[in-house]
Amino acid sequence: MARISAGVATSHVPAVGAAIDLGKTQDDYWKPLFQGYEYSKQWISENPPDVVFLVYNDHANAFSMDLIPTFAIGCAETFKPADEGWGPRKVPDVSGHPELASHITQSVIQDDFDLTVVNKMDVDHGLTVPLSLMFGQPQSWPCKVIPFAVNVVLYPVPSGLRCYLLGKAIRKAVDSFDRDLNVQIWGTGGMSHQLQGPRAGLINKAFDQSFLDQLIEQPQQLAEMPHLDYIRHGGSEGIELVMWLIMRGALDQNVQVKHRFYHVPASNTAVGHLILEH
Amino acid sequence: MARISAGVATSHVPAVGAAIDLGKTQDDYWKPLFQGYEYSKQWISENPPDVVFLVYNDHANAFSMDLIPTFAIGCAETFKPADEGWGPRKVPDVSGHPELASHITQSVIQDDFDLTVVNKMDVDHGLTVPLSLMFGQPQSWPCKVIPFAVNVVLYPVPSGLRCYLLGKAIRKAVDSFDRDLNVQIWGTGGMSHQLQGPRAGLINKAFDQSFLDQLIEQPQQLAEMPHLDYIRHGGSEGIELVMWLIMRGALDQNVQVKHRFYHVPASNTAVGHLILEH
Amino acid sequence: MSIDKPYEGIAGTTIFDHDMARQGYHLNQFCMSLMKSDNRERFKADQKAYLDQWSLTEDQKQAVLARDYNQLISLGGNIYFLAKIFSTDGLSFQYAASTMTGMSEQEYKTMMLNGGRQSEYPFPDEKGV
Amino acid sequence: MSIDKPYEGIAGTTIFDHDMARQGYHLNQFCMSLMKSDNRERFKADQKAYLDQWSLTEDQKQAVLARDYNQLISLGGNIYFLAKIFSTDGLSFQYAASTMTGMSEQEYKTMMLNGGRQSEYPFPDEKGV
Numbered sequence A, B: 001m002a003r004i005s006a007g008v009a010t011s012h013v014p015a016v017g018a019a020i021d022l023g024k025t026q027d028d029y030w031k032p033l034f035q036g037y038e039y040s041k042q043w044i045s046e047n048p049p050d051v052v053f054l055v056y057n058d059h060a061n062a063f064s065m066d067l068i069p070t071f072a073i074g075c076a077e078t079f080k081p082a083d084e085g086w087g088p089r090k091v092p093d094v095s096g097h098p099e100l101a102s103h104i105t106q107s108v109i110q111d112d113f114d115l116t117v118v119n120k121m122d123v124d125h126g127l128t129v130p131l132s133l134m135f136g137q138p139q140s141w142p143c144k145v146i147p148f149a150v151n152v153v154l155y156p157v158p159s160g161l162r163c164y165l166l167g168k169a170i171r172k173a174v175d176s177f178d179r180d181l182n183v184q185i186w187g188t189g190g191m192s193h194q195l196q197g198p199r200a201g202l203i204n205k206a207f208d209q210s211f212l213d214q215l216i217e218q219p220q221q222l223a224e225m226p227h228l229d230y231i232r233h234g235g236s237e238g239i240e241l242v243m244w245l246i247m248r249g250a251l252d253q254n255v256q257v258k259h260r261f262y263h264v265p266a267s268n269t270a271v272g273h274l275i276l277e278h
Numbered sequence C, D: 001m002s003i004d005k006p007y008e009g010i011a012g013t014t015i016f017d018h019d020m021a022r023q024g025y026h027l028n029q030f031c032m033s034l035m036k037s038d039n040r041e042r043f044k045a046d047q048k049a050y051l052d053q054w055s056l057t058e059d060q061k062q063a064v065l066a067r068d069y070n071q072l073i074s075l076g077g078n079i080y081f082l083a084k085i086f087s088t089d090g091l092s093f094q095y096a097a098s099t100m101t102g103m104s105e106q107e108y109k110t111m112m113l114n115g116g117r118q119s120e121y122p123f124p125d126e127k128g129v
Ligand SMILES: [Fe+3]
Pocket: A012, A057, A059, A126, A189, A190, A240
């Protein structure tokens, strides 16, 4: 049977993608950040997934104001890097896992999650930057990826608890897939940041560290934090962190922290990163 | 405050739309069917809604296999009749109610329904045929319409219970909208029919009548009927009936049956129709 | 996969689930293309050439050319998508449905006028349900 | 409407809810059009003429021309959509953010290098929360 072997959380800052693409990872500004991912690259080369279930959000690239799904699952064979306005990132196309993706879709819809099925979608930095951080710059990505896009742009976004319970439903679905697959689930976005208005540049280390602590130890309690607290304490774009709860919901109650990293700043953002096994 | 004053259930057979558009409603074949809607036209002229929340499904017109939302709510100002392959029906454009639609969206997403917001969508016979049946052939539709599209094409579709509970969430949302609006909720599609395979042409009057009885008297119990029973007893396309449960969920437990009508056949389909007040 | 498919026991009925949808993806998207009148004209002018622009299997192409709707459904077609083909042909849903039942259009029409295909409730002859 | 908006109490912050989205619909869709390089060229060649093809309010057009991002946000713009404008200008997210804070780009950069805008936890100075 398929099984979820690990969870990864990471920010997906577009400037980080640009730093990789432009060969700036050893610049003074970027070096400390990329050092925090050295362990991760080693770890993933020793624990290579067959499939990554990659929870991220689209940033007005695949979805305009014409259609905004709360939860969209990519069931296609292939997803191309989106042109976000200055040409697509020069990273490999993403290969999906249509069979597992549709198995999960069928299972979680029957568990009352109202997914939107997507068979044609370009994937933006929200999805490709985490792949670059974990896998570097290969000719092709070393595993299949199921893109799972969450609306965190148009308020209201799904609640933390909704996301956490969705994670549990995804776990149940993966566990019942009758092929031997090593699946990782990644939750991306965050941590504290605000990209707009006079409060732009907000960073809240105490909030972020507390979020990391609770995500590890008390995810259910954390899941009950209302949106308002994300926005107040983590900034208007800090609401992206609800996506980490989908990842966490798919893991056991008790997890082993293989890696924990936190860094400020990456452009406007605090960067957080966890590798959890169970 | 806004309030839901009544629920309407009706089949939305495309051939019925064609009969209206081609002036055949008095033909021998169609006359008994349209007679069943005479009361309804009278009733709605005496109980004119400000807004109809119209639950229907798209039939591979607005949504292709590229993107299939489980639940999509139309928040736009205007929706055009879809060209389903032989030119759009010559019926008026549909005017939405963006404020109420987005109020409902915000409310039900916070009640853990994972809607897809749609601001650009053509509406097919699933939506326009019920309008024609109830309002005839006016120059413009006499009320606003919020299109609510449910996936009933790609299995699995949402469960009856999910639909019923969504109806309750919609009710709560409408009740909390602070403008004085008379809102009707319509559930469309069904009744028993099968459009494909050697079993095409299936009609099950006993199933249909029992569905009507239970929808009126025991909706919660009916909501627990599994998909399989719809398909076995009501035909593969009879699964559309789950949409009637959204309508029913938005009404009180006790309803008054203003009108009940049943007719076979309309093309390949049994036609059912209810007007419920509470 | 180990998702339950209880509906597989229903005779004469194919449920359009994700496995069917994957198999029929290009077939159904070809059908969608017929919503544009330009494409309908091009299809009618040279069906085979038009079909060759789509990633259909040979079986799917043959079934389109033969208007074999049962076969198209077994190859992943969904009836609402396939409707674009018989609409392009100017044929009715009722006619198309009749071709799947082994009846003539007239026999099928008569059956419908007489109340449709009778099904007992509950359906007695299902296997395994 | 009577949907609660508890987030309205957060200083310096506009939440992109449905009311804002309705107000900014055409503005944001104009921004999306800048994802195509043809459109970027046409916009750069004659900004006013390009803007006139969209159903923006006069205020929205003026704010685009002035690159007044705070004003654009108050008129329904969302930052991820507005990003298409400063990307077209070849400017960074960090620069654009700085213009909204009343700081120079350098001041803003320095603030970020020093750990960002400091916020206490819990935030002490909210009104009404
Ligand atoms: Fe993001």
